[in-house]
Amino acid sequence: MSNRETNVSLTEPLGVWGAGRLLVQALAEQKLCMAAVYDVASQVVRPPAGSPPEYAVSLGTIPDSFYTARKNLFSTLFYSTYLALNIPRPRRLLYGKLNHLFRIWVTAADNLLDSEDKCVLPLDLPGHSRVMREVVAVMAADRVLSRLLDEAVEAGTITRQQASEISDASLRNLLPSAAQEASEEGGIAARPRPEYILETVHLLKTGLLFNIPFTGVDLVERDIDPDRLGRIKRALLLFGNGCQVLDDIRDLARDFVEGRHNYVLSVLAHSRPDVLDDWSRRAIAAGDRLYFEVLAESLSAARLGYQRLTAACAALQEERVIVGGAPIAQMACAMFIALDLEDLARACTFT
Numbered sequence: 001m002s003n004r005e006t007n008v009s010l011t012e013p014l015g016v017w018g019a020g021r022l023l024v025q026a027l028a029e030q031k032l033c034m035a036a037v038y039d040v041a042s043q044v045v046r047p048p049a050g051s052p053p054e055y056a057v058s059l060g061t062i063p064d065s066f067y068t069a070r071k072n073l074f075s076t077l078f079y080s081t082y083l084a085l086n087i088p089r090p091r092r093l094l095y096g097k098l099n100h101l102f103r104i105w106v107t108a109a110d111n112l113l114d115s116e117d118k119c120v121l122p123l124d125l126p127g128h129s130r131v132m133r134e135v136v137a138v139m140a141a142d143r144v145l146s147r148l149l150d151e152a153v154e155a156g157t158i159t160r161q162q163a164s165e166i167s168d169a170s171l172r173n174l175l176p177s178a179a180q181e182a183s184e185e186g187g188i189a190a191r192p193r194p195e196y197i198l199e200t201v202h203l204l205k206t207g208l209l210f211n212i213p214f215t216g217v218d219l220v221e222r223d224i225d226p227d228r229l230g231r232i233k234r235a236l237l238l239f240g241n242g243c244q245v246l247d248d249i250r251d252l253a254r255d256f257v258e259g260r261h262n263y264v265l266s267v268l269a270h271s272r273p274d275v276l277d278d279w280s281r282r283a284i285a286a287g288d289r290l291y292f293e294v295l296a297e298s299l300s301a302a303r304l305g306y307q308r309l310t311a312a313c314a315a316l317q318e319e320r321v322i323v324g325g326a327p328i329a330q331m332a333c334a335m336f337i338a339l340d341l342e343d344l345a346r347a348c349t350f351t
Helices: 003-011 021-044 070-084 089-114 131-154 160-172 175-184 194-205 212-220 226-250 252-258 263-271 273-280 295-318 328-338 342-347
Strands: none
Touching: 021 070, 021 089, 021 131, 070 089, 070 212, 070 226, 089 131, 089 160, 089 175, 089 212, 131 160, 160 212, 175 194, 194 226, 194 263, 212 226, 226 252, 226 263, 226 295, 226 328, 252 263, 263 273, 263 295, 295 328, 295 342, 328 342
């Protein structure tokens, strides 16, 4: 990819994704799923009668920005797989709702673990609570799941047995990723080889989350070609791994300060340990853009992430999950902006 191609793709970084015909329909239906989740949440998150007004808890206002293409790029891509697989509308709408609940659970957990403030389920609570807001979000999402599954059973969309299996799997399928996150709490003792990060840590941290959208599909759908489904899953897994490599570049300082696994940090630990020694003697802030201090390693990682993204996009086009739209190179490049690495994308040339 030439520097000129990079500049072109940065003009409208996420517009290149929205150009695909299937993705346009996917975003429209995913918005319906989100609205349904918020509607049920508004019914569930209410204080009991007689509660003092100053301690009332309710669902907050849903900003219009929550429904933008930029905020829902991954959800839209996941939903596009249901359209490509010709899953009937009632069931694919159910799976889209489940995906938004997964997003609430994962985001709330990340907020708790990383002291972040990414809101997917806005709540009105007294004071300026951060921890309790996420706890309530997790509990509320669980109740919303029960309501949605009951409604799907009543409508004949799924059976009661399938609803029970989906409910159990909604937790079970997240456990490996949760275990990986738990292993990093308090910091890691040593930095493993880069290959281990790519093949094991990234698989659990992000890769599996890109196959979570098939929780309901795997349990309910019986008329889907298993070979094609496997190819789509592998493509999404590769896409997720590519995104995680880029995340590791962006989060270089944070992961160094907090002692978390990171592909670039493992590369440095095994090839340039003096750099890590120098950083350990400095006052590094979590938000520092350290990747410009190790540009060769950062660029190598960026190429790896870009290669995985382009390969994933090519496979998804082959399976008609992505139909029409921009060239693959531009779609992969757009992820640098989506993942807050525009400065690196503008500074570097990928070949």
